[in-house]
Amino acid sequence: MPKLIKEVSKKVGASPGTLVHIGEKKVxxxxxxxxxxGKTFYxxxxxxxxxxxxxxxxxxxxxxxxxxxxxxxxxxxKIGKHFGFHPLILEDIVDTEQRQKVEDYGNYMFIVxxxxxxDEKSEALGVEQFSLIxxxxxxxxxxxxxxxxxxxxxxxxxxxxxHHRVMGADYLAYSLIDAVVDSYYSILEKIGENIESLxxxxxxxxxPKSLQTINKLRGEIVLLRKSLWSSRxxxxxxxxxxxxxxxKTTAVYLRDVYDNTIQIIExxxxxxxxxxxxxxxxxxxxxxxxxxxxxxxTIITTVFMPLTFIVGVYGMNFKFMPELVWKWGYPFSLxxxxxxxxxxxxxxKKKEWL
Numbered sequence: 001m002p003k004l005i006k007e008v009s010k011k012v013g014a015s016p017g018t019l020v021h022i023g024e025k026k027v028x029x030x031x032x033x034x035x036x037x038g039k040t041f042y043x044x045x046x047x048x049x050x051x052x053x054x055x056x057x058x059x060x061x062x063x064x065x066x067x068x069x070x071x072x073x074x075x076x077x078k079i080g081k082h083f084g085f086h087p088l089i090l091e092d093i094v095d096t097e098q099r100q101k102v103e104d105y106g107n108y109m110f111i112v113x114x115x116x117x118x119d120e121k122s123e124a125l126g127v128e129q130f131s132l133i134x135x136x137x138x139x140x141x142x143x144x145x146x147x148x149x150x151x152x153x154x155x156x157x158x159x160x161x162x163h164h165r166v167m168g169a170d171y172l173a174y175s176l177i178d179a180v181v182d183s184y185y186s187i188l189e190k191i192g193e194n195i196e197s198l199x200x201x202x203x204x205x206x207x208p209k210s211l212q213t214i215n216k217l218r219g220e221i222v223l224l225r226k227s228l229w230s231s232r233x234x235x236x237x238x239x240x241x242x243x244x245x246x247x248k249t250t251a252v253y254l255r256d257v258y259d260n261t262i263q264i265i266e267x268x269x270x271x272x273x274x275x276x277x278x279x280x281x282x283x284x285x286x287x288x289x290x291x292x293x294x295x296x297x298t299i300i301t302t303v304f305m306p307l308t309f310i311v312g313v314y315g316m317n318f319k320f321m322p323e324l325v326w327k328w329g330y331p332f333s334l335x336x337x338x339x340x341x342x343x344x345x346x347x348x349k350k351k352e353w354l
Contacts, residue, residue: 019073023096026145030069050078062169063138068146096129100230102237109134113180114227116187125220134173149183170250178257184264206285225268232261306340
């Protein structure tokens with residue numbers, strides 16, 4: 001958090017539209033991919049410079065320009081100048097802490113979403129920013145790093161599967177948004193598996209690590225829930241938008257994406273309730289374990305009370321105590337101790353205290 005505050009402070013005093021990258025540098029070098037397609041053709045290439053991908057602007061086909069890595073503000077600035085995007089949009093693209101939103105500028109729309117990410121090594125869950133600009137015949141997407149969630153879309157376009165080849169840029173934008181929302185399902189699957197494992201663990205033995213896992217999962221659910229609520233509002237705004245860039249046929253598909261966001265939120269609510277119940281189970285197990293320990297200690301103390309009394313009586317060393325000089329005094333005292341202990345344990349067993 002201090003690092004983030006330090007980065008945000010770079011913008012203090014700067015004029016509106018000043019491009020300052022805020023966030024972690026996720027890739028070493030930005031990658032620009034261009035896909036140009038129509039009903040009868042498909043072309044994909046990786047552009048080494050911004051100028052190489054800008055020559056597609058005037059074609060009547062659908063153009064998809066994807067930039068992986070947004071820390072190089074010069075690339076964002078060149079694209080913005082060529083397409084005539086508002087400087088505030090470019091500023092929002094390089095600010096990874098930007099809220100999710102949709103803005104209509106007439107001849108193009110600007111959309112910001114959050115994509116969940118999971119680090120397998122550290123097992124840490126996070127969110128990354130995904131920005132999208134929809135034009136009449138083009139879509140420009142910006143990611144913090146190269147992801148796999150759009151590979152199926154590329155394959156469908158390439159293999160003429162689905163409606164992409166006959167639909168416009170708005171359908172492509174819908175597909176990207178749908179892929180972002182669908183990426184939450186894989187994260188939910190991981191969380192669900194962790195919750196099941198945690199439930200099995202709590203039924204056998206509760207440890208402090210169990211409570212740490214519960215708190216970690218609750219934090220992840222809060223993060224996803226917060227992100228999904230904003231995504232839902234974005235999709236709802238797009239569905240109800242009167243923009244000329246979004247056809248009515250595409251609005252039907254956006255309604256399905258909206259339903260998916262509701263479904264994911266409901267699943268998150270279910271997980272949150274389950275974890276709340278697991279917290280109660282954890283503390284109940286801890287309480288039961290403490291009660292068992294106290295019961296054992298109480299029984300031990302109770303057993304030793306008469307033994308201590310016997311030892312105390314024969315430890316007084318009065319002159320006239322026959323047992324002190326009796327030949328069988330020592331075995332007799334031990335026998336009394338064993339008999340007393342046995343009777344007490346039998347009584348505890350009968351009462352089902354053991």
